[in-house]
Amino acid sequence: MDRWIDFSSFIGRISIELSRLAADRKKSPEGEGLNADRISAVFWLLVGGSALTGSISLGLGTTREPGSGFLSFLASSFVCLMALIIFLQSLKKSPGAVPSLQDRWRGAQWKRPLAVSLFTLGYILVFGILGFALATFLLMFVLLRALEHLPWKWALIISALSTGFCYGLLRISLEASLPKGILGI
Amino acid sequence: MDFFANLAAGLSIALQPMNLFYCFLGVFLGTLIGVLPGLGPAGAMSILLPLTFKMPATTAIIMLAGIYYGAMYGGSTTSILVNIPGEAASVVTTLDGYKMALQGRAGPALGIAAFGSFIAGTLGIVILQVLSPPLVSVALRFGPPEYFSLMILGLVILTYLAQRSMAKALLMAGMGILLGMVGLDNISGRPRFTLGIPKFMDGVGLIPLIMGLFGVAEVLINMEKKLSRQFAQAPISHLLPSLEDWAQSKWAILRGSVIGFFLGILPGGGAILASFVAYALEKRLARNPERFGNGAIEGVAAPESANNSAASGAFIPLLTLGIPSNVLMAILIGALMIHGIAPGPTLMKEHPDVFWGVIASMYVGNIMLLVLNLPLIGLWVRILRVPPSILFPLILLFCILGSFAENYSIIDVAMMLFFGIVGYFLRKFDYEPAPLVLAFVLGPLLETNLRQSLILSDGSFGIFFSRSISLACLLLALILLLTSFIPSIMKKREMVMEEEV
Numbered sequence: 003m004d005r006w007i008d009f010s011s012f013i014g015r016i017s018i019e020l021s022r023l024a025a026d027r028k029k030s031p032e033g034e035g036l037n038a039d040r041i042s043a044v045f046w047l048l049v050g051g052s053a054l055t056g057s058i059s060l061g062l063g064t065t066r067e068p069g070s071g072f073l074s075f076l077a078s079s080f081v082c083l084m085a086l087i088i089f090l091q092s093l094k095k096s097p098g099a100v101p102s103l104q105d106r107w108r109g110a111q112w113k114r115p116l117a118v119s120l121f122t123l124g125y126i127l128v129f130g131i132l133g134f135a136l137a138t139f140l141l142m143f144v145l146l147r148a149l150e151h152l153p154w155k156w157a158l159i160i161s162a163l164s165t166g167f168c169y170g171l172l173r174i175s176l177e178a179s180l181p182k183g184i185l186g187i
Numbered sequence: 188m189d190f191f192a193n194l195a196a197g198l199s200i201a202l203q204p205m206n207l208f209y210c211f212l213g214v215f216l217g218t219l220i221g222v223l224p225g226l227g228p229a230g231a232m233s234i235l236l237p238l239t240f241k242m243p244a245t246t247a248i249i250m251l252a253g254i255y256y257g258a259m260y261g262g263s264t265t266s267i268l269v270n271i272p273g274e275a276a277s278v279v280t281t282l283d284g285y286k287m288a289l290q291g292r293a294g295p296a297l298g299i300a301a302f303g304s305f306i307a308g309t310l311g312i313v314i315l316q317v318l319s320p321p322l323v324s325v326a327l328r329f330g331p332p333e334y335f336s337l338m339i340l341g342l343v344i345l346t347y348l349a350q351r352s353m354a355k356a357l358l359m360a361g362m363g364i365l366l367g368m369v370g371l372d373n374i375s376g377r378p379r380f381t382l383g384i385p386k387f388m389d390g391v392g393l394i395p396l397i398m399g400l401f402g403v404a405e406v407l408i409n410m411e412k413k414l415s416r417q418f419a420q421a422p423i424s425h426l427l428p429s430l431e432d433w434a435q436s437k438w439a440i441l442r443g444s445v446i447g448f449f450l451g452i453l454p455g456g457g458a459i460l461a462s463f464v465a466y467a468l469e470k471r472l473a474r475n476p477e478r479f480g481n482g483a484i485e486g487v488a489a490p491e492s493a494n495n496s497a498a499s500g501a502f503i504p505l506l507t508l509g510i511p512s513n514v515l516m517a518i519l520i521g522a523l524m525i526h527g528i529a530p531g532p533t534l535m536k537e538h539p540d541v542f543w544g545v546i547a548s549m550y551v552g553n554i555m556l557l558v559l560n561l562p563l564i565g566l567w568v569r570i571l572r573v574p575p576s577i578l579f580p581l582i583l584l585f586c587i588l589g590s591f592a593e594n595y596s597i598i599d600v601a602m603m604l605f606f607g608i609v610g611y612f613l614r615k616f617d618y619e620p621a622p623l624v625l626a627f628v629l630g631p632l633l634e635t636n637l638r639q640s641l642i643l644s645d646g647s648f649g650i651f652f653s654r655s656i657s658l659a660c661l662l663l664a665l666i667l668l669l670t671s672f673i674p675s676i677m678k679k680r681e682m683v684m685e686e687e688v
Contacts, residue, residue: 042616046358053365056380066646070372070379073634077364084358091354106615115407115611118583122403122604125587129597138587142580150576164581168588176237178595 036103043089050081117149133183134172139165190316197547200540206249206548209242213250214552217257218560221277222265222567223578228258230402230582232518233394234589236525244526245541249548251522255515256308256498256549259458260556263300263491264567267293276458276494279466283479283486290482294425295432299484300491301560302428303436307444307492308553311499314448315506316546319535322507326532329508331639332650336660338510338629338636343664344453346622353671356622359613363623366391367630374638386598393521395590395599396627397514399606400613400620402586406579407611426561428484436488439469443492450493451500452512458494458501465493499549505530506542510629514621517628 056071057078063069125141132140142161146152152160172178200206220231232254239247262277267284280300287296329337346356369380370390381387428436446468447461469489470479479486504512509531511517523530528538535542560567590603610620644650651657 038616042618046362049362053380060377060379064646065641065648068638068641070375070377073630073637074365074368074379077361077368077630081358081361081365084354084361087354088352088358091352110411112411114410118407118410119604119608122583122587122600122607126597126601126604129600138584141587142584145580145583146577150580152576160577160581164584168584171588172592176240176592178592180595 037092038101038103038106039088039092039095041103043085043092046085047082047089050078050085053078054082114149118145121145121149130181131183133185133187134180135165135169135187136183136185138168189320193316193543194547194550196539197543197545198550200245200544201249201548201551206246206544207551209246209250210253210548210552211555213253214257214260214556215559217254217259218261218556218567219570220254221258221261221263222570223573227401227405228255229397229514229518230405230586230589231258232515233397233402234585234592236394236518236522237589237592239522240525244523244528244538245544247522247526248519248541248545249552251519252502252545252549253552255519256495256552257556259308259491259495259498260301260304260560261567262494263304263487264297264560264564265571267296267300267487268568269571276462276497277490278459279462279490280487282466283481283483286480286482287484287487292482295428295484296487297564298426298428298561299432299436299488301426301557303440303443303488303492304495305553305557306440307447307496308499308556309550310441310444311448311451311496312546312549312553315499315502315549318503319506319542319546322503323532323535326507329532329656330654331636331643332654332657333660334508334510335633335636335640336651336657336664337508338633340660340664341504341510341512342622342626342629343667345625347667347671352617355618359618359620359623360626363626363628364630364633366396366623367627368634373631373635386596386602391627392590392593392599392602393517393628394593395603396606397518397624398586398590399603399608400610400624401514402582402589403603403607404610404614404620406583406586407607408614409575409579426564432484435484439465439485439489440492442468443489444496447493447496448500451497452503458497461493461497461500462490465489502546506534507532509534510632511625514624517625520628 053074057075058071060071060074061069062071062075121141121144125137128140129137139161142164143157146160147154147157169180172180201210216231216235217228220228232251235251235254239250242250259276263280263284266277266280267288270281270285284296284300287293342360346353346360365380367390369387371377371388372379378388443461443465446465447458450461450464451458453460466479466486466489469485470476473479473483473485501512501516504510505516505519509520509529511520520530523534523541528534528541586603586607587600590599591597593599613620613623640650641648651661
């Protein structure tokens with residue numbers, strides 16, 4: 003029995019050590035990991051490159067009569083050049099000098115901005131169906147209640163007041179015609 | 188003589204009841220925006236821009252300008268009381284302002300910030316009024332090559348003054364020019380970079396762009412942090428600075444005013460740079476520099492004077508050349524154009540009511556701010572206590588409102604969200620959005636002037652080098668570009684910027 007207990011505690015200790023090792027591997031130390039500047043430079047190189055191709059297809063014209071793609075060609079070439087400089091600078095700097103991709107989000111509650119973006123996207127999608135008033139009220143309520151955990155009463159009051167203010171401003175001050183949606187307001 | 192005649196003409200417009208009301212509304216909202224961290228004056232002006240569509244042009248610009256310089260006043264309150272700058276130009280005020288508040292001297296700190304702002308703001312307007320007419324006569328001699336070179340110089344200075352990597356700032360300026368190209372080509376009528384989306388035929392809207400990059404991105408960045416505000420606990424009393432406080436601050440206010448005004452003229456430099464330089468200068472000139480950072484009243488007076496004076500200086504390129512020196516001036520240009528007024532050297536002659544009315548309203552607005560700020564300090568403190576959990580959803584709602592109200596189009600809101608997410612990632616990767624926005628505004632102007640210049644010169648780029656003003660601008664831009672990439676200068680610049688950040 004005692005042997006069995008020793009064996010199980012041994013296995014338990016090993017599994018704890020293994021999970022610790024795995025966690026340490028996942029959590030790269032500061033400065034290590036994917037170089038953020040290098041990644042952003044590659045991204046801008048791609049953006050600049052596609053703008054460059056777009057400019058050429060628009061037509062560069064001549065210096066006497068510059069075409070639609072003339073300035074955008076110069077600007078996109080410039081973007082590519084700067085992206086290249088940023089890339090080369092990132093190679094020159096020591097690994098710890100530039101924060102890694104992981105460092106940028108270390109300790110940040112990234113799910114919250116993601117949730118805000120998704121809620122706002124949802125608002126845009128249901129805007130025409132629910133109408134301005136209901137969609138705005140729901141967006142505010144969800145943000146205040148689900149994301150900020152405000153008490154029900156306060157979430158309802160602030161959502162109603164802020165929606166009412168925006169509705170009044172648009173309908174009365176600016177005489178805007180707003181989508182009425184299912185509620186008809 | 189002209190000075191007083193112009194002032195009288197301007198005051199007769201600024202003191203009309205409707206203009207007075209909107210001037211008051213502008214400075215009140217500006218102070219409110221300055222007090223609240225999160226929504227800067229650019230966001231506030233964009234939100235309120237649709238409200239000005241039905242107003243006369245002068246009234247609209249008076250209100251929008253009021254928001255701008257009002258925000259400079261309001262920004263100091265949060266810096267002093269909560270150690271959080273309400274807007275970027277008040278960052279440096281936190282160093283000594285908050286220390287003063289912790290020492291129980293919040294009252295004199297707030298008082299000197301308000302009086303310094305008033306004196307500097309008024310001095311700035313006097314210089315603006317004196318310098319504008321001669322500068323306008325110079326600007327009238329500018330042709331397309333001069334405008335093109337000046338805008339290039341402006342963009343280079345803006346990126347040179349960027350707080351972080353200059354290569355990143357230049358890249359942002361390039362992207363801004365590209366974004367400004369989206370839509371129909373003015374000359375050939377061909378669609379450019381529209382990705383087949385009909386909405387993009389009209390180009391990218393300035394308001395969704397600003398709202399996204401400055402408003403929504405700020406909300407998203409703040410959402411992932413745990414924000415807590417540490418209020419200075421001592422009660423706020425004795426708002427009027429003592430004679431000793433005045434003696435210590437008088438030169439700081441004067442120096443801050445002059446430096447602020449001239450740095451305000453620089454594209455992109457504006458109020459932020461002015462406040463940092465004024466603070467650094469006072470520290471260098473001080474007999475006991477170790478007092479700075481530990482509650483020196485000059486450390487509050489100098490930057491607050493400089494940022495208000497810079498707000499006046501920023502109007503110089505707008506009123507005389509029609510070129511925006513910062514994002515806020517770009518919004519004002521947008522507002523002028525909506526009312527069918529072309530900003531630039533002809534503004535003073537063709538629309539003297541707008542030109543002198545706006546300048547005179549700034550005198551009135553500054554007095555209003557002084558009268559408003561000191562007695563209402565309790566109100567601003569109460570507003571400051573609004574928790575971030577309520578504040579940020581409200582800011583997001585106002586951004587949606589501002590983007591939607593421009594064209595009553597939900598697509599603009601979608602565009603705002605897109606730029607908000609882009610702005611979030613730009614901040615994460617240390618790219619500043621300001622050069623992008625300014626280049627976006629200047630892009631179409633740059634293209635028109637480049638094309639006109641080349642047509643004038645029969646396709647020769649020599650036109651940019653054969654005219655003295657154009658040549659001087661391009662040479663200066665080249666020197667700045669070259670020096671910024673020289674390793675020793677680059678290192679020194681990075682050190683200075685890091686110190687400032």
